[in-house]
Amino acid sequence: MSENESGYGNAAELPLRERKKRATRQRISNVASALFRERGFEQVSVAEVARAAEVSTMTVFNYFPRKEDLFLDRIPEAVEVFSGAVRHRAPDETPLAALRRLALELLDRRHPLAGPDRGFPDFWEVVADSPALRARGREALEEIENALAESIAETAPDTLDPALTAALTVAAYRTVYVTTARRVFAGEPAESLVDDHRARVCAAFDALERALTPA
CATH class of the missing domain: 1.10.10.60 (Homeodomain-like)
Known part of the structure; x- marks a missing residue:
């Protein structure tokens, strides 16, 4: 990748x-x-x-x-990192809290899984030009979602709907990523978007917590 x-x-x-x-x-x-x-x-x-x-x-x-x-060589890493954050979280930490922490840690490290970096446009232009790569990208999101659902079900059995939690989390993360990506493609420097990206990550997890936490 x-x-x-x-x-x-x-x-x-x-x-x-x-x-x-x-x-x-x-x-x-x-x-x-x-x-x-x-x-x-x-x-x-x-x-x-x-x-x-x-x-x-x-x-x-x-x-x-x-x-x-x-080309999409970080797929196994993404599956391992996101499901691992849930499996290896602290006893008093919820799955969503662990995933929020992971997302912010990846952003602090400027990890490619956190958001677009300087090499982003060149990379995604190759993906955009290839139906096979676009299809594999969609499969990768499903793999991450399934691994997350499994890890949540196994480690947080009181979660009302692990599959729904995983699906919404992946969708929220993807939405934040894509929003930043579009701005990078439009010419804004990736580094200038870090603070806004962080704020939208936090807002996304705030929304997930409100939607998925039992009343």
Whole structure:
């Protein structure tokens, strides 16, 4: 998804073999992303990515089961990060509070999952030009929503409707993200929108709390 190293998990604490695997995965994704930006997603084959990354086609598919995942490479991270925030929250913290905290922490770190950054327009232009990538993006939202619903159901069984909570949370997060994205596409510097983005994240979670907290 970006040329930055994927951020889920603490890489420094991983065994050497796992660190090497992550480095290989990131290198393949970076090579693929550069080719897709240069020529378009549909015009680049997996075999070309493999040659440019100096690995076999089988190796590419070992790391990325689908071609689309070479570019949208943060999907597993998004699923893990958002569902993990619910699963590993403090005993006195609600799922929505944990997700709010996560959203603000990601924004403070300028993480790509938090909102558009300086490389955003180039990235999403590739997605916009590819029906396959757009379809994979929609599937990714469903994967995140399903993982969230499962984590809420398992760790907060008193939640009235875990599936509804997950669906509304994903929709709210996406709406805030898309609003900022449109402004970046219109030419506003991403960094100048951070405070407004933060305020809209908080407003979205305030609305979710009001809508989903039993009276």
